Amino acid sequence: MATLDEAARIAMRDVLGLRPGEEVLIVTNFEPDVFSIARALVDNTKALGGRPTLLVQETKEPHMPTERIINEAVKAEPHVLILLPALSSGNDPFGLHTGYVGRDGRLYRGIMDKLIEGDRRIRSFWSNRVSVDTFRRCVAIDYGPIRADAARLKRVLDRGRMVRVTSPAGTDVEFSIKGRKAFLEDGDFSLPGTGGNLPAGEVYVSPAVASAGGTMVFDGTISLENNDVFPSTPVRVELKDGYVSTITGGLGAAGLRKTIESGESEAAERGMQEERRNARHIGEFGIGLNPNAMLIGNMIEDEKALGTAHFAIGNNFDNDASALIHQDCLMLSPSIWVDGRPIMKDGVLVRF
Incomplete structure (x- = not known):
């Protein structure tokens, strides 16, 4: 089985196709599995010439709002957004109550969805509740x-x-x-x-x-x-x-x-x-x-x-x-x- 470091390198290089100089925003919690994966992704982002930023918020349940500062960071449009919540990243209050209109003219309930689907400005992966074992076994593949x-x-x-x-x-x-x-x-x-x-x-x-x-x-x-x-x-x-x-x-x-x-x-x-x-x-x-x-x-x-x-x-x-x-x-x-x-x-x- 691949190591966590090898799986993180494959995620950044082969899945996301990271280019030198690109900004990568990683949002996670302090729970051991997801935080360990986030740290490995930070290290491999730097090794590939990227510019990582790691943000840690308290663990959220689906009905809880994402921290405002997290949504503001996403609005900055990093080239890559990675979400690694131990349970959920929470919801976007503005998106739920008002919504965001994408460049495609459609209404989106979250800023991430708007930027990916509506504007096609960023790329992303999200891995709710993922364990180190799952990440090593199922990400490092052909x-x-x-x-x-x-x-x-x-x-x-x-x-x-x-x-x-x-x-x-x-x-x-x-x-x-x-x-x-x-x-x-x-x-x-x-x-x-x-x-x-x-x-x-x-x-x-x-x-x-x-x-x-x-x-x-x-x-x-x-x-x-x-x-x-x-x-x-x-x-x-x-x-x-x-x-x-x-x-x-x-x-x-x-x-x-x-x-x-x-x-x-x-x-x-x-x-x-x-x-x-x-x-x-x-x-x-x-x-x-x-x-x-x-x-x-x-x-x-x-x-x-x-x-x-x-x-x-x-x-x-x-x-x-x-x-x-x-x-x-x-x-x-x-x-x-x-x-x-x-x-x-x-x-x-x-x-x-």
């Missing part, structure tokens, strides 16, 4: 095969209209992707306007609004309000008119219901009716591609595991179904068809 598979899947999804997903646990769901474009987290964040998780290894798409129907059964990791869990009993989610209607299946189901209801309540308290409704919307469908990723009970790694797929309940990535939550939920060994064409069978990619 990105060639992942990028090839991701590009191939994106071409199919970009041309596609309807997706069907089944799984041995009982999933059988269909949704439209007509007019949507898939997103890549293939470990190439070297150009302004690009960014994603590290570890990387995922292709994902936002289902068309209110188009999903059927049954989703999650027999892998699910993300709850403040933690990720592997449910002892699979969680069964029924959809009606594109939204979650019922959730059954033991403690995991109870936790997911509570998380969704919390997202609804927070949106209602803020008078955000669209966000309240979309706390039950299907915001994402993703396919894992990282061969080194395993199911460890941490979604930053688990959703990248080869042979898995996941749906997210809540906010989507096309900015037409905004929500205050985004809860990834994993299914094992899925089979996937796009317009009747198989792209995965029982968790194995179909070569095409």
Whole structure:
């Protein structure tokens, strides 16, 4: 296995494509794992000729605001922004209540999203709750095969209209992707306007609004309000008119219901009716591609595991179904068809 220093060098050199003289802003907490990774990234930024700045804030939960000075530093538009929170980086109060308009004319709920997606001025990666073990194992990899598979899947999804997903646990769901474009987290964040998780290894798409129907059964990791869990009993989610209607299946189901209801309540308290409704919307469908990723009970790694797929309940990535939550939920060994064409069978990619 690679050392932490080697993984940090690969992240800065091969993933971000750091150039001499570029400014790199790293935001983290003092928790041992993320702070150790941040220090390794600082050292390797300097070794590659970059100019790092390290900011440390107290650990935030998703409902807590990011420190004002952090948002002001992001507004300075460093070439590279890296977020390494032990739990969450917090939220952007101005973005939530007012929003930022990007150069593309769209409204964004956070300054980082505006600068990456809307203005295409900076590049970034974010690694919530990542451990040193995950970073060493899943970042120091050969990105060639992942990028090839991701590009191939994106071409199919970009041309596609309807997706069907089944799984041995009982999933059988269909949704439209007509007019949507898939997103890549293939470990190439070297150009302004690009960014994603590290570890990387995922292709994902936002289902068309209110188009999903059927049954989703999650027999892998699910993300709850403040933690990720592997449910002892699979969680069964029924959809009606594109939204979650019922959730059954033991403690995991109870936790997911509570998380969704919390997202609804927070949106209602803020008078955000669209966000309240979309706390039950299907915001994402993703396919894992990282061969080194395993199911460890941490979604930053688990959703990248080869042979898995996941749906997210809540906010989507096309900015037409905004929500205050985004809860990834994993299914094992899925089979996937796009317009009747198989792209995965029982968790194995179909070569095409």
